[in-house]
Amino acid sequence: MLRAIAITKRFGRTLALDGVDFEARPGEIHALVGENGAGKTTLMNVLAGSLAPDRGEVLLDDQPLQAGSPRVALEAGIAAVHQSPMLFERMTWEENLALGGFDTGSELLDLEAVATRARALATKLGFELPPPGTTVENRSVAERVRLEVLRALSFNPRVLILDEPTSVLAPSELHAFLDLLRNLRGEGRIVVLITHKLAEAIAVADRITVLRRGRVVARTTATETSEEKLAGLMIGEIVTQPDAAAGRLQPGEPVLQMENLSLADRTGRRILDGISFHVAASEIVGIAGVDGNGQTELVELLAGVRKPSEGKIISRGAMAVIPQNRDLDGLILDMRLWENLILARPLREQVTSHGWLNTSRAIDLSRELIVRFRIRAPGPETIAGALSGGNRQRLEVARAIASQPLVIVAHNICRGLDLAATAEVHRRILDFAAAGGAVLLISSDLDELLAICGRLLIISRGKIRETSPDERDPERLGLLMSGARD
Structure with missing residues (x-):
């Protein structure tokens, strides 16, 4: 025992x-x-x-x-x-x-x-x-x-x-x-x-x-x-899931477009193979897939970390990217919460004047975001590495939404979050889209994608296809994610 x-x-x-x-x-x-x-x-x-x-x-x-x-x-x-x-x-x-x-x-x-x-x-x-x-x-x-x-x-x-x-x-x-x-x-x-x-x-x-x-x-x-x-x-309370607000969103004009996007590795193997799709204002588009089929590389292309081998990305406004690995790519764990938050340029610009950082304003802004996004932490001076995994994820989400971008790209955004935190993040994403934002949600969690996404795409072996409404059952989607062909 x-x-x-x-x-x-x-x-x-x-x-x-x-x-x-x-x-x-x-x-x-x-x-x-x-x-x-x-x-x-x-x-x-x-x-x-x-x-x-x-x-x-x-x-x-x-x-x-x-x-x-x-x-x-x-x-x-x-x-x-x-x-x-x-x-x-x-x-x-x-x-x-x-x-x-x-x-x-x-x-x-x-x-x-x-x-x-x-x-x-x-x-x-x-x-x-x-x-x-x-x-x-x-x-x-x-x-x-x-x-x-x-x-x-x-x-x-x-x-x-x-x-x-x-x-x-x-x-x-x-x-x-x-x-x-x-x-x-x-x-x-x-x-x-x-x-x-x-x-x-x-x-x-x-x-x-x-x-x-x-x-x-x-x-x-x-x-x-x-x-x-x-x-x-x-x-300690009943958790209420967001209603089917995604079905009531009214998509506008496309604000993020991929046109024949390809990415090859050093051997010439295509990690992404001629993918084309768009995300409109007031829309949440989901991409489902088994990890390792090109999702990470797509996020890195959208973040500007990589350059495509072919094709192009067209974005009509500012974009915030929430990577799946919060500890390696999303946060600097040895820095304080307020320092991590102002890594986002729009937030940093709010607390700087003529190139000088106003630390007290940065701490006040961070304290406000900690309360607003329900991040469980003693305060803005807390080291990011001292937070639980779920609260680190909330910190990433807070930084992205508070930056007021036109587009949010989120990769496995609710990995490791509890029920209440997941429901809260979903509400934030739905509210962002309802206010005119565009969301590209890449996830291996089918329940999450089916809950809040309008259109749903499948990525498998670097190729993307859109699903039809009659394909939206977990068994069928699971087969498609695993590479099953029509």
Whole structure:
């Protein structure tokens, strides 16, 4: 049995965990749910030895584990997969996995043997690995998470802790992954699943623990609860989803156009292959696809980070881009909240005069945005890296919308957000479009796209096609995302 007893952890003025008790038994999947900032990831890091608690202890089979030692936790059989992948970006995926349990232990590192063992496990899990010798920095977030799962399982752990593992999986991959968790349970392992997807928790978990504001507020089972009850326990209130406002939007003239847009890599392989589409004012256009089919490259083209091999992009106004990797591309984690917010030129121009930054005005503006967008933080001087993942995402959204662009391009904007935060972001996006803004929403979450998008496009192997209304069922869309042809 894995047990955490009276765990308390404080970060400055923030009490992340307040006397939390948690236990998980061999041969069970235990879901840990809660809103953003509830303390789930902090508890995970304590269990995995990444953080030492201020008070309390962790036991495995009634034996206390050394606090704050990931090595001791791993040697005891506790492996963790973090929401933000913790890989060496400039190293190949084989080298990253060799740092796990795939290493053969010989004096000379045999990357070919590592790759063979990793591919065998990946096949069992139902997904493919990148081409040989590919560096991690060139892979999608979904591929990074898969590599983290592989590396964790390579240690043959007794306890596997997963932080939002399904948030980047396509519908075709989800069932296989949940079956994998059931298989691990059948082998007698403990699986701790941290998730915001309550339907998944109910479908796969034996027991569910609910955290709210650093405290355990409920312990229940899938048969004793429902999505609505769990949402109420997590948030303390009933979460109302946005109505079908997207259907009432009246699109105007096109303000963002792609014309025969192509992008080739160094070998000449087309990552994007002659795509053409437009987004109009007062419209939300969705692009659905399995990660790694050209979405990241399309976002980078729109952000101006890359240049197309062929074709052109026409934008009739200012554009704000919200990248999917908030920690690497969206924010500077060592900077304060107000500093991150004024990285957007329109916001910076509001607080500068004749080239001089007015710090007090910048802090006041940031304080206003923190309140307006419900970012849970002590104040504008807080370091961005101290926020929970969900609150970092709110910070990105706040910066984009407050910049008052004509177009917002958002990539997996609600990855890792709880129900209330997701509903809030969707309302903000719908309000932005209703006020005349254009939104291009790129996501691997079909529920999100179906909820708020007008037109829906599918991207697969670098090509894009528009779906018809009669194709808008998850099974059909999942097939199209996976590359099925008409």
